[in-house]
Amino acid sequence: MLEAPLLIVAPPGAHASRLAAILGQHRRAADLPELKLFMADTLGELGEISALSDGLTSQGLRRAVAALYCGGQTDAGVAAASVWLERRADWRGAWMLAELARQLAPKVLVSAETSVGWRPDFIDRLLDDLPDVRLLHLVEHPRRWCRDAVRALDGRLFIAPDYKDYAVNPPALDPQVAWFRVHANLAAAGAVLPNAQYHVLRVEDLLTRPEAALGALCEWLGWPAEPDTVQAMQQPERSPFATLGPDAALYGADEGFLVDPGFARRLRLPERLDGPLEWRDDGSGFAPEVLAIASRYGYG
Amino acid sequence: MAEFNGHLYAGTVNPFTGFELWKTRGGDTLPYQWTRVLTHGAWRGPFNEVIVSMCEFNGALIVGTGIINGGYHRAFKLGPAAAEVLRVWPDDSWELLVGHSRVTPDGLKVPLSGLSAGFDNLFNGYVWRMSTHGDYLYAGTFSWANSLPYLPNAKWPEDVLKLIRHWGVEHLTRNYGGFALWRTHDGVRWDCVTPNGFGNKYNWGVRNFASTPHGLFLATANPFGPRVAIKEDDDWKYVDNNRGGCEVFLGAPKVKPADA
Numbered sequence: 001m002l003e004a005p006l007l008i009v010a011p012p013g014a015h016a017s018r019l020a021a022i023l024g025q026h027r028r029a030a031d032l033p034e035l036k037l038f039m040a041d042t043l044g045e046l047g048e049i050s051a052l053s054d055g056l057t058s059q060g061l062r063r064a065v066a067a068l069y070c071g072g073q074t075d076a077g078v079a080a081a082s083v084w085l086e087r088r089a090d091w092r093g094a095w096m097l098a099e100l101a102r103q104l105a106p107k108v109l110v111s112a113e114t115s116v117g118w119r120p121d122f123i124d125r126l127l128d129d130l131p132d133v134r135l136l137h138l139v140e141h142p143r144r145w146c147r148d149a150v151r152a153l154d155g156r157l158f159i160a161p162d163y164k165d166y167a168v169n170p171p172a173l174d175p176q177v178a179w180f181r182v183h184a185n186l187a188a189a190g191a192v193l194p195n196a197q198y199h200v201l202r203v204e205d206l207l208t209r210p211e212a213a214l215g216a217l218c219e220w221l222g223w224p225a226e227p228d229t230v231q232a233m234q235q236p237e238r239s240p241f242a243t244l245g246p247d248a249a250l251y252g253a254d255e256g257f258l259v260d261p262g263f264a265r266r267l268r269l270p271e272r273l274d275g276p277l278e279w280r281d282d283g284s285g286f287a288p289e290v291l292a293i294a295s296r297y298g299y300g
Numbered sequence: 301m302a303e304f305n306g307h308l309y310a311g312t313v314n315p316f317t318g319f320e321l322w323k324t325r326g327g328d329t330l331p332y333q334w335t336r337v338l339t340h341g342a343w344r345g346p347f348n349e350v351i352v353s354m355c356e357f358n359g360a361l362i363v364g365t366g367i368i369n370g371g372y373h374r375a376f377k378l379g380p381a382a383a384e385v386l387r388v389w390p391d392d393s394w395e396l397l398v399g400h401s402r403v404t405p406d407g408l409k410v411p412l413s414g415l416s417a418g419f420d421n422l423f424n425g426y427v428w429r430m431s432t433h434g435d436y437l438y439a440g441t442f443s444w445a446n447s448l449p450y451l452p453n454a455k456w457p458e459d460v461l462k463l464i465r466h467w468g469v470e471h472l473t474r475n476y477g478g479f480a481l482w483r484t485h486d487g488v489r490w491d492c493v494t495p496n497g498f499g500n501k502y503n504w505g506v507r508n509f510a511s512t513p514h515g516l517f518l519a520t521a522n523p524f525g526p527r528v529a530i531k532e533d534d535d536w537k538y539v540d541n542n543r544g545g546c547e548v549f550l551g552a553p554k555v556k557p558a559d560a
Contacts, residue, residue, distance in 0.1 A: 119414025121489045158462060161416045167343050167402035170457075177401035181410040287408035 003028075004197075005101050005109040005130070006221070009117055010138040011182040013148060014256035015203045016112035019138060021236030022206075022214070022263060023110045028223045030107040032100065033060030033241045033252030036115045037093030038126040044089030057115075060252030061085065061096075063245045068103050073240070078248035094129030108221075112253065117182035118162065123189045135193065136217070137186050139297045140203040141271040142179045142290055149175035150279045152256065174280055180290045187293065196220075202297060204268055210234055237261040273299060302354035304361040305390045309337070311351025313368060315376040318345045321363065321388065337392045341365070343404035347381040349373060355430035357437040358487065361388040362397070364427025370444045370504075371425015372451075380460055382418025383427045385439060387487055397487050398427075412488045419490070422460065423448075423476050431509030433516040433551070436483045438493070440506020440518065446477035447504070449531055477501025479520065502528075502543045516551040 006023065010016040017034060024031025036057050040046045050058035065084055066077035088096070101109040116122040126133060150173060153159050162178050164171040190198040199220050206213045214233050218225035236242055242261035244250050251258065273294055276283045286294070301310045307323040314320065318341020324332040341348025342365075353364035363386040372379040384399030396402075396409040399417045403409075418424035423445035430439045444451075448469050453461060464472065478497025484490045497503030497520065505521040524544035529536050 120412070121414070124489065158459065158466075161400050164401070165403050166347070166400035167345070167404055169345055169347070171400070174403070177403070177408065177410055180408055181401065181414075184410070185414070284403070287403050289408040 002101055002105050003108045004132040004134050005097055005111070006134045006136060007111055007113040007116075007126075008136045008138055009113050009186050010140075011117060011145065011178055012114040012254065013140070013145060013152075014254040014260075015140065015206075016114055016138050017253035017257040018236050018261065018263060019136070019201075019206065020110050020112040021239035021242050021257075021261065022233050023217070024239050025233045025235055026218070026223055026229060028108055028221075029110045030104045031110045031239050031241065032064045032104075033245075034112045034114060034254075035061045035064060035093075035097065035100075036113070037061065037096055038113075038116050038122050038129075041092060041125070042089060043085055043091045043093070043096060046093070047085065047089065055249075056251065058085075059245065059249040060241075062249045063241060063252045064100060066249070067240060068100065073245050073249075075246045075248045078246055081249075092129055093125070097130060097133075114254075117186045120185055120188075123185060127189065127193075132197070134196075134221075135186075135190065135198050137183075137190055137198065137200045138203060139183060139200060141299050142176055142286060142294050143271040143273070143277075144268070145179055146175040146277070146279065148256075149178070168282075172280060172282075174277070176277070176286055176290050180287070180293060183293050184289075187296075200297065207268060210263070234263050236263050271299070302356065302361060304354075304356045309354060309361060309388075310334075311354065311363070313350035314341075315346055315349050315368075315373060315378055317341070318343075318348045319351045319365065321351060335392075337388060338363075338386075338394060342384070342386055342394065342396070343402055343406065343409075344384070344400065346376070346378050348384060349378060352383065352426045352428055353430045353439075355432060355437065357430075357432055359390070360487070362386070362430060362437060362439075362487070363388060364430055364439060365399075366426035366428070366442070369425075370442050370447075371423070372444070372456075377455060380422065380425065380444070380456060382416075382422050382424050383441065384417050385427055397484075398490070413484075413490050415490060419480055419482055419492070421445075421476060421480060421495075422463065423472075424480055426505070428479075429506045429509055431511055431516065433509075433511040435485050437485075437487070438481065438483045438509060438516065438518075440509070441480045442505035442521070443476065443479050443497075444504070446473050446501045446524075448473055450529070473501060478503050479505050481506060481518070497522075498547070498549060500543050500547065502541070503547060507546070514550065518549045518551070520547045520549075522546045 008016045020031045062078050062081040065081035070077045070080035163175050165174040214230045215225045309323045312320045321338035322334045324334045348365040349367045352366040355362045366383040367373050367379045385397040387395045398415045401410040423443045424441035426442040428442045478501040481493040482490045502524040503520040503522045507521040508519040510517040527538045528541040
């Protein structure tokens with residue numbers, strides 16, 4: 001019997017991809033790029049969504065299919081992967097994930113998933129179609145996450161409304177609304193899942209105490225956690241997907257991870273929840289709803 | 301106006317600060333006592349200029365918003381901006397079901413459905429009509445996408461112009477012309493019944509619903525005539541159009557979520 005896939009669910013950012021690659025270094029697991037399989041019912045509909053983003057949202061899926069079925073991550077492999085996927089346009093995302101899991105077996109499929117948290121119906125689709133999937137919910141201090149999001153969005157031609165506060169005119173960039181929305185949706189889904197299926201990890205614990213954090217994760221997953229194993233896991237740059245892909249599918253993961261995939265033990269300066277938000281010019285702080293969720297995850 | 305929870309609810313239009321929603325119990329004594337339920341366009345300001353539709357559903361009042369003239373109020377240079385769907389409870393608390401996130405005096409509001417304003421479509425300028433049928437709430441929009449070739453846009457917001465320049469008018473009218481019809485059984489999870497006026501981009505809005513034992517009837521607003529102007533090589537010309545004029549659709553009889 002196949003071990004259920006493990007999806008690392010989080011808002012967009014580099015750490016979900018990095019953690020997938022970290023777990024992929026365990027001998028029991030294999031990581032894939034971000035697949036974004038649950039934003040629509042079928043692969044054909046996902047292709048239509050992808051076309052709206054000039055193919056960006058399907059680059060991870062096409063890199064994975066190219067690597068596993070079409071001769072490797074080359075432009076020719078990605079082109080063949082696109083055809084491979086078009087021929088399966090009626091497949092549901094869960095079928096595709098199950099097929100990839102079978103291909104990787106006996107290793108466990110691990111992948112970042114930063115799209116499902118935006119919408120309850122995406123989460124429903126995932127859990128309805130894959131009721132045994134395991135979700136590792138990755139959380140990060142809202143101030144740090146928002147600051148990184150502001151930096152990543154700086155200079156973009158188009159910034160999605162999901163990151164803006166529409167109570168002011170013109171709408172103000174304020175990623176706390178995105179942080180709240182994704183974590184609230186994921187927490188609501190996790191609240192009804194058994195502990196064996198849903199687990200929360202703080203980015204800060206992973207970065208500052210990797211041995212302890214990864215040991216605990218392995219224990220949750222039922223994987224061995226010898227010191228050598230945990231040490232090997234701290235080399236996400238060894239993932240075959242930890243670099244930019246071929247021209248036909250450059251990304252498939254957060255750009256910040258692809259540019260700097262390495263994992264180094266690093267101490268982070270403690271962040272504060274109180275005080276004004278540096279990306280706003282009105283001196284306001286975090287909304288009470290953000291503070292409530294942050295406190296739930298132990299952020300002071 | 302709508303009746304809900306023993307009250308009459310009335311929505312206003314205000315191009316400066318946004319709509320307000322008021323309610324009264326009525327009674328035998330005049331004048332009626334009115335209570336303000338929502339203000340400042342539910343804190344989105346003038347981009348929620350007016351309440352366009354209201355409908356009771358599952359113990360709450362569902363409110364559809366818009367900007368008058370279909371999403372762009374030229375006289376006040378408002379918009380273009382897409383419409384929202386709100387849920388108002390009997391205790392006057394409210395939630396954003398479809399719309400844009402915001403930090404308000406009533407708390408942080410994010411779209412519970414995950415759908416942004418206009419059901420993720422800028423061109424849906426009103427949530428024009430709503431109706432319950434069976435266990436579902438149906439929401440029909442007005443879309444101005446098919447009017448795009450005819451509109452001067454020099455003074456529109458830059459992010460809207462970026463979008464139009466990126467996709468091109470032809471692409472946008474072909475793919476987004478025509479109203480959208482969505483339905484939900486809980487207010488949070490929505491299904492798109494049609495994104496494009498049931499395949500007719502000249503059906504720019506849902507103008508009427510009638511829930512009957514025979515099924516849900518829907519009548520469209522379609523003001524386009526038997527000949528329409530099109531632009532070819534920077535020249536305008538009139539061509540025959542056989543998709544103009546209102547249409548009436550009949551949906552299937554009551555369907556429960558479990559049977560869908």
